[in-house]
Amino acid sequence: MDPKSWINLEKAAILLVEPNSTNMQILKQVFAGFGARKPLACATADEAMEIATGQEVNLIVVSDTLGDMDGYEFVRTLRRSDTDQNVFTPVIVVSGHTKRRLVATARDCGANFVVAKPMSPQTLLERILWVAKECRPFVDTGTYLGPDRRFKDEFTDSTPRRRRKDADRPAAQAAETDQFKGAA
Amino acid sequence: MTAVRHIPYKNRLAKLVQAPGGKRIGDALNDAKANLAELTDICLAEIDRAIAAVQAASAAETKTAETFDEVYAASNEMTGLAGLFGREDLGKAAHSLCELLDRSGSWERCPPVALKVHVDSLALLRHPDALSPMELAAILGGLEKVARKTARAAE
Numbered sequence: 178m179d180p181k182s183w184i185n186l187e188k189a190a191i192l193l194v195e196p197n198s199t200n201m202q203i204l205k206q207v208f209a210g211f212g213a214r215k216p217l218a219c220a221t222a223d224e225a226m227e228i229a230t231g232q233e234v235n236l237i238v239v240s241d242t243l244g245d246m247d248g249y250e251f252v253r254t255l256r257r258s259d260t261d262q263n264v265f266t267p268v269i270v271v272s273g274h275t276k277r278r279l280v281a282t283a284r285d286c287g288a289n290f291v292v293a294k295p296m297s298p299q300t301l302l303e304r305i306l307w308v309a310k311e312c313r314p315f316v317d318t319g320t321y322l323g324p325d326r327r328f329k330d331e332f333t334d335s336t337p338r339r340r341r342k343d344a345d346r347p348a349a350q351a352a353e354t355d356q357f358k359g360a361a
Numbered sequence: 362m363t364a365v366r367h368i369p370y371k372n373r374l375a376k377l378v379q380a381p382g383g384k385r386i387g388d389a390l391n392d393a394k395a396n397l398a399e400l401t402d403i404c405l406a407e408i409d410r411a412i413a414a415v416q417a418a419s420a421a422e423t424k425t426a427e428t429f430d431e432v433y434a435a436s437n438e439m440t441g442l443a444g445l446f447g448r449e450d451l452g453k454a455a456h457s458l459c460e461l462l463d464r465s466g467s468w469e470r471c472p473p474v475a476l477k478v479h480v481d482s483l484a485l486l487r488h489p490d491a492l493s494p495m496e497l498a499a500i501l502g503g504l505e506k507v508a509r510k511t512a513r514a515a516e
Contacts, residue, residue, distance in 0.1 A: 180385065184386055188377055199442070267374075
């Protein structure tokens with residue numbers, strides 16, 4: 178991330194779903210630092226679905242453990258729900274230790290990212306920028322509905338890209354191109 | 362065979378994030394870290410409560426499925442909190458305890474020595490400044506050894 182580039186979360190409707198009050202305070206403080214104004218906050222999947230049904234949300238950050246269902250099930254329910262306005266909303270699931278039996282569930286739930294704790298502000302901001310730039314289409318296979326899970330490494334770097342100058346090219350690539358030019 | 366549908370959609374967040382105004386990324390990170398620092402005392406107290414809960418449940422004579430789940434939950438909480446407040450090694454130990462409990466599935470199948478090594482390590486790693494580099498290395502080395510052994514036994 179380039180520290181000099183800008184991010185604007187002032188008008189983004191952000192929904193935080195976290196049952197643990199300390200963890201919720203952490204999320205709120207971090208988002209306040211990022212410049213988000215009054216994110217929506219709730220503790221259960223039911224409350225979160227109610228909010229998602231009633232208004233447009235631009236980003237959801239949800240804990241993997243919720244009281245009424247786990248965070249993965251919440252994402253799956255959201256993706257298959259009738260809430261047209263939020264079916265494709267970017268979702269970041271924040272998980273602590275993932276139990277072995279839940280690894281496949283986490284992969285298949287339809288979240289844009291599953292991020293392991295401890296989640297530093299740096300990691301969270303990188304993921305937010307990533308989902309904000311992402312151009313992966315959604316895929317519906319019948320059993321999976323979410324962002325295409327296949328993506329190239331080039332998308333994981335959230336720093337805005339510029340065309341490289343010739344001088345920045347790796348030597349091997351430059352030699353190869355020059356060789357091609359010579360052959361032509 | 363199920364047909365795969367590709368669904369194009371509009372990324373609304375992209376437009377908002379790029380709108381004029383907001384903050385420089387460097388400032389946003391600094392502000393978030395400063396806000397987080399305000400929670401240090403609350404979070405360290407939370408970690409102390411979690412360690413006490415783990416110690417009490419693992420030392421209790423009566424062990425139930427509920428207390429097993431409580432210990433897992435307390436360790437999981439430490440996994441998330443410790444690293445944010447300069448206790449990275451404690452976070453790793455807590456994660457290792459979660460792994461041990463997850464592999465074991467119950468008190469009966471949880472190796473008592475491995476459990477004790479983890480519980481003792483949590484208490485020691487809570488105050489890393491009180492440990493010499495050699496003591497710290499010995500604790501982490503012991504944990505790693507126990508974790509490797511229990512993982513091998515479970516496979």
